[in-house]
Amino acid sequence: MQDDFAESLLGWFELHGRHDLPWQDDKSVYRVWLSEIMLQQTQVAAVIPYYQRFLNRFPTIQSLADASIDEVLQLWQGLGYYARARNLHCAAQIMRDQHDGKFPTSMEDTLNLPGVGRSTAGAILTFASDQSWPILDGNVKRVLARCYQVTGWYGQTTTMKQLWQLAETNTPDSKTDDYNQAVMDLGATVCLKSKPKCDQCPLTSNCLSFLHQTQDRFPEKKPRKLKPTKHTLMLLHRYQDSVLLYRRPPTGIWGGLWSLPEVDDIDEIADWQERCLMCQYPTLSISEKLIRHQFTHFSLDISVAEIELRALPKKISDNENIEFVEFNRLAEYGLPTPVRKILK
Ligand code: SF4
Known part of the structure; x- marks a missing residue:
């Protein structure tokens, strides 16, 4: 000592x-x-x-x-x-x-x-x-x-x-x-x-x-590597005063939190809707990069596609990890910070 x-x-x-x-x-x-x-x-x-x-x-x-x-x-x-x-x-x-x-x-x-x-x-x-x-x-x-x-x-x-x-x-x-x-x-x-x-x-x-x-x-720094930037397109399905959320898998980024569904680009929106909502809805608008979120190892640029539903899908696939949630109940759900910002 x-x-x-x-x-x-x-x-x-x-x-x-x-x-x-x-x-x-x-x-x-x-x-x-x-x-x-x-x-x-x-x-x-x-x-x-x-x-x-x-x-x-x-x-x-x-x-x-x-x-x-x-x-x-x-x-x-x-x-x-x-x-x-x-x-x-x-x-x-x-x-x-x-x-x-x-x-x-x-x-x-x-x-x-x-x-x-x-x-x-x-x-x-x-x-x-x-x-x-x-x-x-x-x-x-x-x-x-x-x-x-x-x-x-x-x-x-x-x-x-x-x-x-x-x-x-x-x-x-x-x-x-x-x-x-x-x-x-x-x-x-x-x-x-x-x-x-x-x-x-x-x-x-x-x-x-x-x-x-x-x-x-001192301490000596880790040799710098350029942080990569990834892109994602979040789907904001709105029905009256509700929004569609899905629960992310338990491991990985934002594991277990409720979030907006994500696809890589606009061409995948219809496919996602068909798979999870069993019907298709037109996209109203797509924002340019709305939010940049920094993770330790990469930056994430988030765009948002806004989709207004005239009626609730008859069947939301049997997936219990998908829910329509009223805006005034969002506080009861664990949401990642950028998603909360988007929903505000
Ligand atoms: S321990 Fe840190 S604050 Fe203290 S003398 Fe050394 S460098 Fe300065």
């Missing part, structure tokens, strides 16, 4: 760390788990209202396990990375069915829960069960990469191996919860991605990047 590294951080944490986050109050393993999953790839300020709403509706593991996936996704909508919500729901059911409704206490069982990787497991067991495990979330990676001038980017095995080794050596056996919170807080509030506030940092004497003024070179 690098005593001075941990000591400097712990001293700083007492004065400047975040001590009043909602999941630090009335701490339970369920609350900590929920917050850690929500905080993956999302900042604290964005998470707080979602966390509170979610906890009000699902105050226990049991209540989450017994809920429908639709209700879980509906509360999650807007937070993104929906696989997290599906994994939470599935993990709650595993706990209900295999762990007596309780969160596991061993690292091995925790790592077997869907959506829980090594860093998240370490954080949960440290914060909620007083155990001592290192963590390596995005903030911690950045602090360590700068302090030790770690070469390579996070997608490289050797780089990750080195970062985990550094995380292990620096994590103290006692006060691990404070230390883990401290290093996350330092990354989130001082060792910022751009323009780190080194003048406020307790680690200047440990930090090679500060010593050599190479803060902007």
Whole structure:
């Protein structure tokens, strides 16, 4: 253990760390788990209202396990990375069915829960069960990469191996919860991605990047690849005050959410209607690119074909994943953000 590294951080944490986050109050393993999953790839300020709403509706593991996936996704909508919500729901059911409704206490069982990787497991067991495990979330990676001038980017095995080794050596056996919170807080509030506030940092004497003024070179970036752009045409079938929605498959983009049906181009609209509605309707208009939505690995340009139905199709194929939904009931459905924008 690098005593001075941990000591400097712990001293700083007492004065400047975040001590009043909602999941630090009335701490339970369920609350900590929920917050850690929500905080993956999302900042604290964005998470707080979602966390509170979610906890009000699902105050226990049991209540989450017994809920429908639709209700879980509906509360999650807007937070993104929906696989997290599906994994939470599935993990709650595993706990209900295999762990007596309780969160596991061993690292091995925790790592077997869907959506829980090594860093998240370490954080949960440290914060909620007083155990001592290192963590390596995005903030911690950045602090360590700068302090030790770690070469390579996070997608490289050797780089990750080195970062985990550094995380292990620096994590103290006692006060691990404070230390883990401290290093996350330092990354989130001082060792910022751009323009780190080194003048406020307790680690200047440990930090090679500060010593050599190479803060902007570390962490090293992934070599840039141009992000591809994909196109889709969404079908907005309207009947009076209803719109046709379909539920997307459980895995993949927006998995399990309700959305507008999609085709690649205008020539496929009639075919889709024939297949799913058993009749054809004329298209009123097609917008040019209406919305560009950014995913991590590509951009999606969305156009919308508007189709007004004079009568409801006699038979909406036997597919239970297709529904006409009144506009004033849309709030009850989990919809991807761009689809919600289109429907507004
Ligand atoms: S000295 Fe600067 S670069 Fe180094 S850890 Fe602190 S804030 Fe980050």
